[in-house]
Amino acid sequence: MTMRLDDALRETFFLATDIEPLSNIVTKHTIHQYMDKLVVESASELADKLLPLNLEEENQLKKKVAYLLFEIKESKNNVQQLQTEHDKMQNSIKMLSRQMSESDERKTDVLNEIKLLRQRIDERNWGDAVQDMIRMLKLVKDLERKESDLLSSCKLTHADVEESFSYGGQLGIAEFDQALSQSMEKLTSAKRECAAKLRAILSVKRKIGDVPTQVELIQYERRFSELYSQIQEKHRQTSKYYDTYNALLEIKELMLKETSLLNSINSQLQDALTSSIGCSKLVDSMEVIVKGAQQKLEKVQLSLLAEKKHSDSLREKHTAAIADQRHFSSLLKAFQDECTKNERLSQLVQNGMASSSSLWCRTELEM
Template sequence: MAEFPCQPESTNRRLQSILDLLSSAGYADAHKPDITAPEKLAGGLAWCVAALNSPNSQIDVVVSSETLPHEDNKKEIEEALRSLKCPHSLEASQIRNLDCESIFPVVQWLLERVRDGKDENQRKVGVVSQLQQLRERISMEGAETKVQKFASLMQSLKDMEKKESEFLSYSGAKRYQLEAEVIYLKEKIAGGCDSKSLSDGLDRSLSESAEELNSARKELAATLRAILAVKRQLDDVPSQSELIQYERRLSDLYGHIQGKHQQTQKHYDTYNALLEIKELMLKETSLLNSISSQFQNAITSTAGRMKLIDSMEGIVKGSQQKLQKVRLGLEEQEKIRDALKERYTAAIAAQRQWYSLLKAFQEACAKNERLRSSTSV
């Protein structure tokens, strides 16, 4: 551990802890021997503030010995901390006088904010990448019509992202807490603390850390299971080729059903026609039997003959009406037949025209290919 002359031992240890934190976060000038301690602290604070004010909050700000803050810049650091709403107050005189007990919590808070911003940006980049991959997959599989089904999946993804953000925040805070505990233990070791109490404290810390690690592993396993479930749901969505195959199979099934329907309808029509013929034949037989039974009695008298003649005329009239009704039905069926024939003839003509156009198109394509091949040669 580097010592800083003319300072108490406790101040040196706290100053070294602050510089270790800054160095672990990426501040390059934390351990340069040619820079004074106040300049290192001011430079580290300025580095943290600049990292927070950068557009992406990335820890890539370079503060060299030529650009270290002067006295006026220390005032600016004080104002910047107030504008950032730092919960710990810090004045320029405290930086100049190496008030490490006041500077240490400020540095911890700034580094936590910087690293939280970096984690948040990385998470956003990951989410944007996942969304882009999801859009590409949707576009490739031709599943634009399935967007509504993906809404619930996207909501699940957002929930998992929220849980991930909370976990990152918790892990970041826990990390800084552990770093602070490590620094505290180093100070206790340097100060000659009781080894037994220190060992007991370390055992408790290890036990608590092991429990937290197991809990984090369980949460991670649950998150992975949820992600796998979402992926399986995405895989359940049929691809474009599968949709085409389903459509072809459904079309074949529809054609088969139509054929069966037409065949069944034909059987029904045949049955109805035969049933009607049967009824007519039964009526004819009944009529002939009635005439035969009444003829012998009616022929013996004039009144009977007249009654028989009237009855026969009524039968003839009813038969003519029935015949007229059948003829009207036949005419309607003939009209339907003629209309279907006209439609069939028009369809045949259109088919021939399409065949001729297709043939002309194929010939034009072949001619185009020949011209291309001759041009390329």
């Protein structure tokens, strides 16, 4: 019986000593104190009761030993749980330290990028553009804030209106129907007005579409000039053909007259050689022929004078047109020079306005 008690105490002592390597947290000291107390108490009780024990005392001692073993197991489980929690905390601390290092690396990268951007801005003289962008971002933020305020106010008004409708409001059902009918009438009238305006706009757009653009006008002008040159060439060829035809007709008439004259002379020559009457007739016919030739010559000379006058007038017009062309070319050259000067001056004015606006923006930002 004493050997059993010794074995039980030894087992409790060994269990108490087995807990020690698992307790690496704050409760280690308290567990050791508790186990020392248990060992001392059990040893003192054993020293007091080395005498032969009765059955009741032996049962009490067994119960006490079993209770102590149960408490030791529970403390061991608690120590294991605390150890797992400690490991979890260590892992979380490691993860947090890793995240902190990553965030520090990101911070350094962002700072380096900011330095590089500032260097690029300083190298490329983008300070004004950056200031303008900052000013625009401020304006965007202000507009977003105003938009949020407006949305909040709209939501409040919407909530008030819904509340007024939900709790009955001042308008009754009949008044509401009347207001709805009036609004529908206004809507239909507005739709009619919009339709009329739309028809007018479409008609104006159709008229505008019918009007040719500058490019189309230039194409039409080029085509008209080509057609005019073609018509002029056709007219010149036609007039040339008519002139040749008329000349050939005149030559034909002259040849026919000449043949008739020769035939008449040939028919009258025998009579003229044989009698004086035939000779006088021949002379009279020759005088008539000479008069006709002189009249024809006068007509031809008159037509020649008219053609000379026409050619002189055309030459005068040609010289005047050449003078006008020279004058117009000089005016065009002067106009082109003035246009180039105007473009140069307008570019200088725009550059000055841009520089003044940038200076004004810079002063506004500095203020």
